[in-house]
Amino acid sequence: MRAVVFDKSIEIESHLPVPPVPLSWALIRVHLAGICGTDLQLRRGYRAFRGIPGHEFVGTVAESDHFAWKGKRVVGEINVGCGTCAGCHQGLQSHCGNRKVLGISGLDGCMADYCVLPVNNLFNVPDDMSDERAVFIEPLAAALEVIAQVKLSGKERAIILGDGPLGILCAWALSMVLDRVTLVGHHPEKLKLAKWRQIRTITPDRIQDTSADLVVEATGTTTGIKHAMALCRARGTIVLKSTVEEGAHLNLSPLVVNEITVVGSRCGPFKAAMDFISANRDMPLEDLISNIYPMSDAKTAFADAANGKTLKTLISIFP
Amino acid sequence: MRAVVFDKSIEIESHLPVPPVPLSWALIRVHLAGICGTDLQLRRGYRAFRGIPGHEFVGTVAESDHFAWKGKRVVGEINVGCGTCAGCHQGLQSHCGNRKVLGISGLDGCMADYCVLPVNNLFNVPDDMSDERAVFIEPLAAALEVIAQVKLSGKERAIILGDGPLGILCAWALSMVLDRVTLVGHHPEKLKLAKWRQIRTITPDRIQDTSADLVVEATGTTTGIKHAMALCRARGTIVLKSTVEEGAHLNLSPLVVNEITVVGSRCGPFKAAMDFISANRDMPLEDLISNIYPMSDAKTAFADAANGKTLKTLISIFP
Numbered sequence: 294m295r296a297v298v299f300d301k302s303i304e305i306e307s308h309l310p311v312p313p314v315p316l317s318w319a320l321i322r323v324h325l326a327g328i329c330g331t332d333l334q335l336r337r338g339y340r341a342f343r344g345i346p347g348h349e350f351v352g353t354v355a356e357s358d359h360f361a362w363k364g365k366r367v368v369g370e371i372n373v374g375c376g377t378c379a380g381c382h383q384g385l386q387s388h389c390g391n392r393k394v395l396g397i398s399g400l401d402g403c404m405a406d407y408c409v410l411p412v413n414n415l416f417n418v419p420d421d422m423s424d425e426r427a428v429f430i431e432p433l434a435a436a437l438e439v440i441a442q443v444k445l446s447g448k449e450r451a452i453i454l455g456d457g458p459l460g461i462l463c464a465w466a467l468s469m470v471l472d473r474v475t476l477v478g479h480h481p482e483k484l485k486l487a488k489w490r491q492i493r494t495i496t497p498d499r500i501q502d503t504s505a506d507l508v509v510e511a512t513g514t515t516t517g518i519k520h521a522m523a524l525c526r527a528r529g530t531i532v533l534k535s536t537v538e539e540g541a542h543l544n545l546s547p548l549v550v551n552e553i554t555v556v557g558s559r560c561g562p563f564k565a566a567m568d569f570i571s572a573n574r575d576m577p578l579e580d581l582i583s584n585i586y587p588m589s590d591a592k593t594a595f596a597d598a599a600n601g602k603t604l605k606t607l608i609s610i611f612p
Numbered sequence: 613m614r615a616v617v618f619d620k621s622i623e624i625e626s627h628l629p630v631p632p633v634p635l636s637w638a639l640i641r642v643h644l645a646g647i648c649g650t651d652l653q654l655r656r657g658y659r660a661f662r663g664i665p666g667h668e669f670v671g672t673v674a675e676s677d678h679f680a681w682k683g684k685r686v687v688g689e690i691n692v693g694c695g696t697c698a699g700c701h702q703g704l705q706s707h708c709g710n711r712k713v714l715g716i717s718g719l720d721g722c723m724a725d726y727c728v729l730p731v732n733n734l735f736n737v738p739d740d741m742s743d744e745r746a747v748f749i750e751p752l753a754a755a756l757e758v759i760a761q762v763k764l765s766g767k768e769r770a771i772i773l774g775d776g777p778l779g780i781l782c783a784w785a786l787s788m789v790l791d792r793v794t795l796v797g798h799h800p801e802k803l804k805l806a807k808w809r810q811i812r813t814i815t816p817d818r819i820q821d822t823s824a825d826l827v828v829e830a831t832g833t834t835t836g837i838k839h840a841m842a843l844c845r846a847r848g849t850i851v852l853k854s855t856v857e858e859g860a861h862l863n864l865s866p867l868v869v870n871e872i873t874v875v876g877s878r879c880g881p882f883k884a885a886m887d888f889i890s891a892n893r894d895m896p897l898e899d900l901i902s903n904i905y906p907m908s909d910a911k912t913a914f915a916d917a918a919n920g921k922t923l924k925t926l927i928s929i930f931p
Contacts, residue, residue: 380846388846388870442871518864527699527707533868540863545837548876549855551707552761555874557867 296345296405297591297608299336305591312401312409319357319412321367323610325424325585326350326403328598329432330457330513331536332396336595339538340398347404348396351418351427352611359412368430370414370563371395387560404591404608416563419571428607429462429578430566436462437569438561439509439532445470449506452524454497456483458581458605459534460511464492465576466569467509475502483604489577500524510534515541518555527551532558581605615664615724616910616927618655624910631720631728638676638731640686642929644743644904645669645722647917648751649776649832650855651715655914658857659717666723667715670737670746671930678731687749689733689882690714706879723910723927735882738890745897747926748781749885755781756888757880758828758851764789769823771795771843773816774830775802777900777924778853782828783811784895785888794821802923808896819843829853834860837874846870851877900924 294311298304314320327349335342348371354362373393374386381389395410396402418427436459451471453464456478464476468490475493477500478484484494497520504526510517511534521531522545531553548555570576583603586594588610598606613630617623633639646668654661667690673681692712693705700708714729715721737746755778770790772783775797783795787809794812796819797803803813816839823845829836830853840850841864850872867874889895902922905913907929917925 385846390846515864527704527709533864536865536868538863538865540861542859543862543864544857544859545834545852545862545876546855546857548874549852549878550876552876552878554876555867557864557869557871557873559868559871 294406295588296401297347297588298344299346300343303336303592303595305589309405311407314356314358314409316358317412318409319354319359319362319367319415321350321352321369321403321408321410322355323350323352323403323405323408324612325428326608326610327428327432328594328606328608330459333595333599334537335397336599339536342397345401345405345408346396347402347408348394349428349431350403350408351424351430352403352408354415355407357412362412362415365415366418366427367415368418368427368563368567369395369410369416370560371397371431372560373400373411373414404588404610406610416567418567422567422570425582425607426570426578429581429605430563430570432459433462433466433569434561434563434566435459435534435559436466436561437565438558439463439534440466440470441562442556442558443507443530443532445507447471449473450502450504451475451507451509452477452500452505453509453511454517454520454524455511455513455535456480457511457513460509461486461581461604463509463511463534465490467507468492480602486577486580486604489575505529507532513537515539518543522547522551522553525551525553528553530554530556532556534558582607585609613725614907615720616666616907617663618665619662622655622911622914624908628724630726633675633677633728635677636731637728638673638678638681638686638734640669640671640688640722640727640729641674642669642671642722642724642727643931644747645927645929646747646751647913647925647927649778652914652918653856654716655918658855661716664720664724664727665715666721666727667713668747668750669722669727670743670749671722671727673734674726676731681731681734684734685737685746686734687737687746687882687886688714688729688735689879690716690750691879692719692730692733723907723929725929735886737886741886741889744901744926745889748897748900748924749882749889751778752781752785752888753880753882753885754778754853754878755785755880756884757877758782758853759785759789760881761875761877762826762849762851764826766790768792768825769794769821770826770828771819771824772828772830773836773839773843774832774854775799776830776832779828779830780805780900780923782830782853784809786826786828787811799921805896805899805923808894824848826851832856834858837862841866841870841872844870844872847872849873849875851875853877901926904928
């Protein structure tokens with residue numbers, strides 16, 4: 294099969310073997326895959342990753358010993374727990390210490406003709422949801438995780454830092470439960486997308502309000518937390534969404550002095566994200582797509598995704 | 613009056629004016645003052661502090677227009693809010709943006725013959741509580757703040773990093789609500805104090821358990837959070853108690869990947885701390901005292917407090 298492979302560089306391989314399918318797993322023919330900030334981090338050396346990247350996808354089950362799944366169009370939860378530890382028994386497979394993570398750790402990803410996942414990780418995509426919308430279920434789930442983690446009354450003022458796809462999805466999601474949401478970013482053309490939910494937008498240099506109840510850090514930088522600490526009120530909450538492994542020189546004493554709570558936030562609820570997309574047919578997910586490249590142009594796709602001007606870059610694999 | 617004064621060095625002044633007493637404030641004759649990690653930070657330049665330090669004290673009200681307070685033995689909450697902002701109206705004067713803080717910001721501290729505080733900040737010390745115990749009400753309140761901030765079921769496993777007085781007080785406080793508490797430190801002679809509550813102790817190099825539900829960082833270092841991130845389980849909680857303004861090179865991605873919650877924690881409930889001391893007459897607070905110096909030896913006292921081997925160093929002002 295064909296696949297994008299990260300080694301020292303990005304390579305497009307043409308003759309890789311189709312992965313074997315374990316019992317209770319599914320072989321998935323990938324239609325469309327998304328490039329995420331984490332993929333760009335992996336590309337730069339995060340987790341010393343080698344192999345097939347990709348964890349945002351929509352595809353069709355080509356093979357499985359769970360026959361009912363065959364032919365179903367699916368998206369998939371990316372964490373695969375060991376299934377035997379205490380965490381897995383409590384339903385926390387996404388935090389299992391021995392977990393594999395699709396395209397991130399111990400399991401080849403979806404930027405290939407085929408990938409494999411346990412059938413328990415799969416979600417059947419409704420027939421009336423396009424591939425171009427379904428491919429956003431994974432990042433939207435990550436955005437909805439913020440609402441799952443932070444108890445909100447509805448009266449909070451929230452600021453989202455970062456006008457990339459994740460920041461915009463977080464802003465849209467929070468606007469469903471909060472009236473006062475502000476999206477902060479450098480790019481007027483990206484900020485425009487916040488308008489779907491009448492979300493206030495502002496460039497970082499113009500922020501004056503430093504009393505947000507909730508600040509979501511989705512800039513993809515190590516220093517976003519500095520900005521977040523400056524904007525968050527005493528006893529407010531900062532949610533960290535950026536997985537950036539490089540360190541930064543940080544003074545965390547404002548967290549202590551202002552008794553701020555910082556919540557690390559990663560993957561989220563797929564079912565809720567799928568339902569959210571079904572329920573909001575006017576949500577302009579397609580406008581988040583900057584470009585769709587064929588797999589043969591994956592190098593260009595990654596360069597495009599990394600240039601800071603684009604929103605979501607997709608790779609079309611089996612259109 | 614006499615006072616310890618931080619300028620470029622530590623000076624002992626002998627002829628400073630007694631501070632004026634505003635309406636509804638009290639002039640307090642200080643008996644005993646404690647040196648805290650924050651004082652050592654201020655000494656090193658934290659907040660560019662100049663003036664009289666000290667925020668841990670017990671004393672007697674010498675003067676006030678609220679006559680009932682005259683002659684009372686007191687301790688005092690150290691934050692003085694503006695009294696007019698929205699935060700102050702909500703009872704959050706300790707987080708008022710215009711607050712003064714005794715011996716830390718905008719208000720001379722208690723390492724002097726006299727200091728002043730609003731009568732609303734004062735707590736009458738019970739007659740049967742010695743000065744040597746009452747002077748621990750402020751740091752014990754800071755320790756109890758951990759229990760006030762983090763919702764605990766009683767089943768959590770907690771690790772406290774740092775065997776200084778604050779770490780030991782946090783361990784004692786947590787042991788009241790949790791069965792499984794471990795205190796981590798480098799000093800066997802300090803760790804011994806954890807025995808009052810049968811708290812498990814260990815040196816940092818011997819820790820093997822990396823699945824604590826709660827990690828309290830009380831090392832007074834900027835890098836304690838690195839150690840805390842390594843010991844905290846996925847979706848666990850880290851409480852930061854150290855106000856250290858210097859930055860450190862930190863990689864916070866473990867917070868995101870493991871969805872850890874970090875809670876900044878500062879001052880706590882005085883009344884609860886006073887009641888805690890009254891209720892636990894066998895709590896060996898006196899054993900936390902390494903030395904008591906007269907004010908004339910304040911330079912030695914600060915050197916002593918900073919040497920890493922001592923626990924609490926006190927300055928006796930009006931014995």
